[in-house]
Amino acid sequence: MTRFRRTTPVQSLVSVTVDGRAMELPEGEVLAAALLVGGMGRFSDSVRVGEPRGPLCLMGSCFQCVAEIDGTPQVRTCRTAVRAGMTVALNAPSSASK
Amino acid sequence: MNTAAPVVIVGAGPAGATAALSLAEAGISSVLLDDNGAAGGQVWRTGAADLGPPLAYTDARGDELRRDLKRHGDLIDHRTGHEVVGLFPDLRLWVLEGGETVTSLHPKAIVVATGALEVFAPVPGWTRPGVYGLGGLQALMKTSRVVPDGPVVLGGAGPLLRLVAAQLASFGAEIAAVVDAAPWPSSGQVLRLASQPGLLAKGLAFEWGLLRRGIPVHRGSAIVEVAGDEEADSVLVAPVDENWRPVDGPRRRLEARVVGLGYGVRSNVELTRLAGCEHTFSASRGGWHATRNRDMETTVENLFLAGDGGGIGGVEVALAEGVIAAASVSERLGQGDRLKTKAAKARGRMVDLVRFQDALADWSGVRPGILAGSTEDTIICRCEDVTRGEIAAAVAAGYTDIGPVKMNTRAGMGLCQGRTCTPALQAIMASETGRPLAEAGLPTSRAPLRPVPLKALAQLPLDEAVE
Numbered sequence: 058m059t060r061f062r063r064t065t066p067v068q069s070l071v072s073v074t075v076d077g078r079a080m081e082l083p084e085g086e087v088l089a090a091a092l093l094v095g096g097m098g099r100f101s102d103s104v105r106v107g108e109p110r111g112p113l114c115l116m117g118s119c120f121q122c123v124a125e126i127d128g129t130p131q132v133r134t135c136r137t138a139v140r141a142g143m144t145v146a147l148n149a150p151s152s153a154s155k
Numbered sequence: 156m157n158t159a160a161p162v163v164i165v166g167a168g169p170a171g172a173t174a175a176l177s178l179a180e181a182g183i184s185s186v187l188l189d190d191n192g193a194a195g196g197q198v199w200r201t202g203a204a205d206l207g208p209p210l211a212y213t214d215a216r217g218d219e220l221r222r223d224l225k226r227h228g229d230l231i232d233h234r235t236g237h238e239v240v241g242l243f244p245d246l247r248l249w250v251l252e253g254g255e256t257v258t259s260l261h262p263k264a265i266v267v268a269t270g271a272l273e274v275f276a277p278v279p280g281w282t283r284p285g286v287y288g289l290g291g292l293q294a295l296m297k298t299s300r301v302v303p304d305g306p307v308v309l310g311g312a313g314p315l316l317r318l319v320a321a322q323l324a325s326f327g328a329e330i331a332a333v334v335d336a337a338p339w340p341s342s343g344q345v346l347r348l349a350s351q352p353g354l355l356a357k358g359l360a361f362e363w364g365l366l367r368r369g370i371p372v373h374r375g376s377a378i379v380e381v382a383g384d385e386e387a388d389s390v391l392v393a394p395v396d397e398n399w400r401p402v403d404g405p406r407r408r409l410e411a412r413v414v415g416l417g418y419g420v421r422s423n424v425e426l427t428r429l430a431g432c433e434h435t436f437s438a439s440r441g442g443w444h445a446t447r448n449r450d451m452e453t454t455v456e457n458l459f460l461a462g463d464g465g466g467i468g469g470v471e472v473a474l475a476e477g478v479i480a481a482a483s484v485s486e487r488l489g490q491g492d493r494l495k496t497k498a499a500k501a502r503g504r505m506v507d508l509v510r511f512q513d514a515l516a517d518w519s520g521v522r523p524g525i526l527a528g529s530t531e532d533t534i535i536c537r538c539e540d541v542t543r544g545e546i547a548a549a550v551a552a553g554y555t556d557i558g559p560v561k562m563n564t565r566a567g568m569g570l571c572q573g574r575t576c577t578p579a580l581q582a583i584m585a586s587e588t589g590r591p592l593a594e595a596g597l598p599t600s601r602a603p604l605r606p607v608p609l610k611a612l613a614q615l616p617l618d619e620a621v622e
Contacts, residue, residue: 116197
């Protein structure tokens with residue numbers, strides 16, 4: 058369920074793979090923002106009790122928005138720009154610090 | 156890379172960028188490190204793309220700052236996407252670039268200008284997706300012009316609460332309610348706030364922005380629960396007393412697809428703690444912050460600190476402190492006192508600005524009941540899933556200092572290194588031990604401050620990597 062909308066027109070879209078699904082996201086956009094507009098809210102599961110979690114601070118501090126990006130775990134989506142061809146895995150088991 | 160730069164400034168927000176620009180004015184070069192893609196800090200954050208008309212209630216000073224930095228590019232080496240993950244008492248810095256490369260810098264003087272972090276008050280359900288920091292909702296607007304779709308409830312206290320509400324509303328977001336723990340300021344508080352008529356006028360403009368759109372503001376109230384199936388879909392609002400403790404009275408449930416929370420800001424102390432600076436607690440300046448002398452120098456020689464990191468003062472104070480810190484660095488490096496007059500003027504401005512900040516804190520600063528909305532089962536540390544009850548049990552078992560409580564419960568030891576939960580942890584320590592908040596202590600900071608691949612640390616010179 059989408060909880061966010063964009064109020065400015067998008068300049069150019071690029072193809073990104075999110076959890077195995079192809080998505081067209083605005084190039085250069087903050088990845089967390091693009092995913093929120095794309096209807097994603099649950100970004101990861103908490104490490105101990107496995108509760109759903111999503112971005113909180115959106116300024117690089119809280120690490121609640123981490124995802125596996127191009128194979129690198131624990132990358133903050135709020136500090137990552139959308140690039141053509143990037144592969145994003147939300148809820149990836151390796152993106153939680155076990 | 157220029158590792159021999161005499162001055163490194165950490166943070167390109169108003170304080171850090173002003174320090175760099177002032178140094179450039181005196182002919183002194185500096186390296187300006189910032190983890191963001193553009194200068195401006197949180198307050199003057201901007202996006203990568205052309206975003207159209209400016210955000211409501213903002214001024215053009217962020218754009219001016221970015222233009223000035225570019226203009227002084229010969230003297231200011233502004234490195235974006237560079238995060239400082241280590242700062243040591245001998246003034247060595249570890250800098251993380253692109254998440255995978257760590258380099259070491261060893262300047263003669265450092266100005267830390269890493270600003271503030273948002274203060275959260277955990278309540279049942281606050282970990283649900285759909286709950287964001289007020290600063291986070293604002294960051295989405297600033298970088299991307301992305302706003303919530305569907306009813307929004309914002310809760311907390313202080314100026315940011317109404318600013319974010321008014322800004323979201325200006326984009327047509329549906330603000331179902333603003334829930335403010337503080338009551339209307341008293342006439343005495345208003346008088347003191349009026350000592351800075353410009354700043355008071357700004358605050359009133361936010362308030363008017365809410366009033367003219369008919370947005371309900373529940374004063375003396377707090378969000379005490381976020382409910383939902385998986386993600387947030389409603390909040391429970393309860394009246395609170397003057398210490399922000401929920402009291403008997405009508406509770407109301409409000410539908411909310413997006414919830415914003417924020418109880419003001421506190422100094423980001425992770426670098427100054429790591430460097431071994433002395434810290435003090437000051438309730439009117441957002442709690443713990445590094446101690447400084449009037450030249451903005453910390454207790455570590457040649458380590459200067461400007462802006463909200465040295466106690467919350469807001470953007471105007473940050474701008475003044477940036478100038479003063481630059482003047483001190485210039486004199487320390489034996490580069491003359493060309494900035495002396497400018498620094499004296501900045502000091503003059505600070506006296507009144509700090510008075511305004513005191514009045515602001517008196518009205519909306521964190522109160523001792525901030526955690527009264529949480530329960531035994533409320534998760535305090537989101538990284539390690541540690542509940543309030545587990546922390547209280549550790550205190551009851553005899554762990555009455557914050558360090559041992561962390562090690563016993565793992566609260567504050569996850570990915571975020573306590574940046575989110577520390578104020579809550581301190582408040583629980585205070586309430587469980589019966590000691591004042593000022594005695595709850597500060598957790599230890601350890602490098603690297605962010606997750607860093609081991610291969611990146613291995614690239615450091617051997618004498619550093621083995622320390």
